[in-house]
Every structure is written in structure tokens, then in C-alpha cells.
Amino acid sequence: MGKEGTRWGAVLAIVGAGVVAALQVGKLIIAAPLLRKDLGLDLASIGALAAVFSILGMFGGIAAGGVITRYGARRMLLAGLAATAVGAVMGAMAPAYGVLLASRVVEGLGFLMISVAGPAALQRMVSASNRDFAFALWSCYMPAGMAIAMLASQAFGEWRAYWWCAGGAVAVALVSVAALAPVTPAGASLSWRGLRQDTVDTVGAPGPGLLALSFTLYSLMFFALFTFLPVLLTEQLGLSLPTAGLYTAMASAANVIGNLGAGVLLARGWRRSTLIACASLAMAAVALFIFRSVLPAMPTFLLCVLFSAVGGLIPATLLGTAPMLAPRPGLTAASVGLVMQGSNLGQVIGPLAVGGAIDRYGWASASFIVAAAGLGGVALAWRLRRLKGAAL
Structure with a gap:
């Protein structure tokens, strides 16, 4: 620059x-x-x-x-x-x-x-x-x-x-x-040799791998909910399909609040691992109420908004951290690529795991999958904090 x-x-x-x-x-x-x-x-x-x-x-x-x-x-x-x-x-x-x-x-x-x-x-x-x-x-x-x-x-x-x-x-x-x-x-x-070496160096470094795993768990949680949210709102809570689509769009847009909030909080000195841990724990807790449909439609929708908004703290933090933890400056793009691979992995396994669980065990089972992923995110945040030489 x-x-x-x-x-x-x-x-x-x-x-x-x-x-x-x-x-x-x-x-x-x-x-x-x-x-x-x-x-x-x-x-x-x-x-x-x-x-x-x-x-x-x-x-x-x-x-x-x-x-x-x-x-x-x-x-x-x-x-x-x-x-x-x-x-x-x-x-x-x-x-x-x-x-x-x-x-x-x-x-x-x-x-x-x-x-x-x-x-x-x-x-x-x-x-x-x-x-x-x-x-x-x-x-x-x-x-x-x-x-x-x-x-x-x-x-x-x-x-x-x-x-x-x-x-x-x-x-x-x-x-x-x-x-x-x-x-x-x-x-x-x-060259293939250079690309292979870059891949080995990026995957072998602890920082990008932890960030990729964190993004996997976040994407699992987010897409586990939003893939099935219109179905949840219509079948479990009795909303019409157009209303469910509008509510889903509004809840998805709330994620922007968390993304921008992460930028503000990081600028004010919040630790990156703290933001990831707090957001992961909050998403896990909220999911227990959403998937069990224990509340009426409007409170459940507001919990989805909270789930999305708080969750937005995670991707902004992870993407901003990836260049800091690249093994060397020339591997910044490769490190971001690995983090995005983690994101896409979560997008695949989240809906598959939750969809299968709902079909077999009912909606309440999805809450345990998302909650477990949230607790995993807390554990990974603790590992990030302990990285040697990283102010996380």
C-alpha cells in the first residue's frame, strides 16, 4: 500500500x-x-x-x-x-x-x-x-x-x-x-512444486489451520439454522411462506451488525480470541431455544436475529486475523484460501448433519449439534490465544 x-x-x-x-x-x-x-x-x-x-x-x-x-x-x-x-x-x-x-x-x-x-x-x-x-x-x-x-x-x-x-x-x-x-x-x-510447498507450509502452520477449523464450526452453525429457517418458521411456527422468506432475509442481514461490530471492537483493543469465544458460546446457547421451538413465532424470530448478529463477530475476526498468522507474507492469499476452505466445509456438513438429525430424531436434535459446534468454537478460541508470539 x-x-x-x-x-x-x-x-x-x-x-x-x-x-x-x-x-x-x-x-x-x-x-x-x-x-x-x-x-x-x-x-x-x-x-x-x-x-x-x-x-x-x-x-x-x-x-x-x-x-x-x-x-x-x-x-x-x-x-x-x-x-x-x-x-x-x-x-x-x-x-x-x-x-x-x-x-x-x-x-x-x-x-x-x-x-x-x-x-x-x-x-x-x-x-x-x-x-x-x-x-x-x-x-x-x-x-x-x-x-x-x-x-x-x-x-x-x-x-x-x-x-x-x-x-x-x-x-x-x-x-x-x-x-x-x-x-x-x-x-x-x-509451478506445481511451488504450489505444493506453499500448501504444505500453510497447512502445517498452526494459525491458519485453527482459523479454518473455527470457520468450519461457525459456518456449520450458521448454515445449519439458515438452510432450514424458512421450513422451521412455516412448519413449526405456522408462518406463511412469504412471511418466512422475509423474516429469513431480515435475520440474515442482521449478521452484518456483528461483522461491523467486530471491526469496532477490535479497534478498541478487544482480544480476537475473546470475540470468537463469546460469540460461539452465545450462538450455542441461543440455538437450544430456537430449534426446540419452545417460544412463539416472534420471540423465536428475534432469537434468530440475535444468533445471526452475534455470530457475525466471528467471520470478521477470522478473516482479519488470517493475514497476521500467515507463515510468511507471500502466503497471505493461501492462508485466506485455507480459511475459506474451512468456511465451505462447514456450509456442506452443517445442513447435511442437521437435516439428517431432524429427519431421524426431530427438530430438538439439531440444537445439540449446533451447541456442540459452539462449544468447539470456544475451545479453538482458547487454542488461538495460546499461540506463541500472537497477540490474540
Whole structure:
């Protein structure tokens, strides 16, 4: 970063890129009924379309970090946005399920590059005093994008029109990043041997691994609730589907409060491990009340808002900490990639574990899974605090 200080226009453009990338995740969830009606898809097919992003993220995070280090964060951020736009257009024109699935793969690759390149670009363009707040802004991209996707869906009665508009949003983000984000330097040439060594060094370092595990448990908790929240609100608490969708969007958006709050608290000297431990414990406790449906609809919804808002402290803290615990400066992008792999792992196993438990044992069983994950987050926070030489 140059001497001129933080470039907030560039920061906002990069955060906007993350938001429109997350919009591509949320658009499928909310448009699933329209896809089932138009293309005759079963739930397994819808699940495959949704899982593509997480599967790519589970296995490609560190590799994406290596590519970004080689070619520069800004360049790869633009490439990710371009791929996402191409995927959205492919999907909007898809005549059948196979093409739609291929379009999700293209969108997923774009999402992977954006989610790893965004923090790497921010790391280079913000001052040390503003870094935690900039990363807190960045960490809002997923809940903000998901909430926008759910709310925007009210304007569309046909899923292809939704895909076209989502692609247009990506194009706007691409132009904004190209105009505002400064060029980031490229690194050394990329080789399989170098990539393998970077992977070994990143995975072998204790810090990035602990952060990735923490993100796994957070994502497990968050997506375990929000994947099934509309069903919980309709089947268990008697709300209509449109009302349940609106409530889900509002609760998801509350996550932004926690993300921004983490930036403020870290700037005021709060320990990172303390924020992670307190948020994990709170999510565990609240989940016991939510999944057991022991309260009426409105108090339960307010608990979901609390669950989301307090939970937002965790991703902002983890993403802001990842560059600090990279084994060496050249592995910052790889460390962020490993942390994002943990996030995607939680997105996969959370809904699977909770969905299976609900089917077999009822809604109350989900509370124990989420509570156990929360207690695991507290234990990992304690391990982070004990890392030698880290002021956590």
C-alpha cells in the first residue's frame, strides 16, 4: 500500500464485488421453487446446483491463493467477476439442467476467486490502523448478498429474468473494481512444486489451520439454522411462506451488525480470541431455544436475529486475523484460501448433519449439534490465544 493511506472507494468496490458474488449463491436458494416448476427438477438436482460452490471452495481455496499470489489480487478479482458474469449468462440461457449445472460450475469458480482475492487485495490497500474495519466490511459480503437475493426475488416471477439481473449486477461490480482498485503486483512464476510447498507450509502452520477449523464450526452453525429457517418458521411456527422468506432475509442481514461490530471492537483493543469465544458460546446457547421451538413465532424470530448478529463477530475476526498468522507474507492469499476452505466445509456438513438429525430424531436434535459446534468454537478460541508470539 502506498503512503496515501486507505483507499475507501476501492475498498467499497471490492466489498461490492463480494456482495454480488454472494448474490449468485442466494439467488438459487430463493428461486428453487421456480426452477422446480419450469425445469421439473427434483430436490437432489437443486441440491447439486447449490453444492457446487461449496465443493469448489472446499478443495480449491489454497490453490486459488497460489494463483492469486502469482498473477496479482486485482487481476484475479476481475477474472473472477468475469467468470461469474459468464456463468450467470449461461444459466439465464440454459435450455436444460446440464447446461444450468455447468453454468453453476463457472459461477462457482468465479466465486472462489473473488472470495480469496478480495481479502488479498484489501491487505495491500488499507493502512494498519484501518485493516480490521476494512476486513469487517469485507466479511459482510455473504450475509448482505444473501439478504439482497432473498428480498430482490420478490420482484421476479420468472427465474431467467432473475439470472439476467444478477449477471448485470456482476458487470457493474467488474467496472467498479476496474476503475477504482489499484494494481497489485504479480509474484513469482507458478509451478506445481511451488504450489505444493506453499500448501504444505500453510497447512502445517498452526494459525491458519485453527482459523479454518473455527470457520468450519461457525459456518456449520450458521448454515445449519439458515438452510432450514424458512421450513422451521412455516412448519413449526405456522408462518406463511412469504412471511418466512422475509423474516429469513431480515435475520440474515442482521449478521452484518456483528461483522461491523467486530471491526469496532477490535479497534478498541478487544482480544480476537475473546470475540470468537463469546460469540460461539452465545450462538450455542441461543440455538437450544430456537430449534426446540419452545417460544412463539416472534420471540423465536428475534432469537434468530440475535444468533445471526452475534455470530457475525466471528467471520470478521477470522478473516482479519488470517493475514497476521500467515507463515510468511507471500502466503497471505493461501492462508485466506485455507480459511475459506474451512468456511465451505462447514456450509456442506452443517445442513447435511442437521437435516439428517431432524429427519431421524426431530427438530430438538439439531440444537445439540449446533451447541456442540459452539462449544468447539470456544475451545479453538482458547487454542488461538495460546499461540506463541500472537497477540490474540
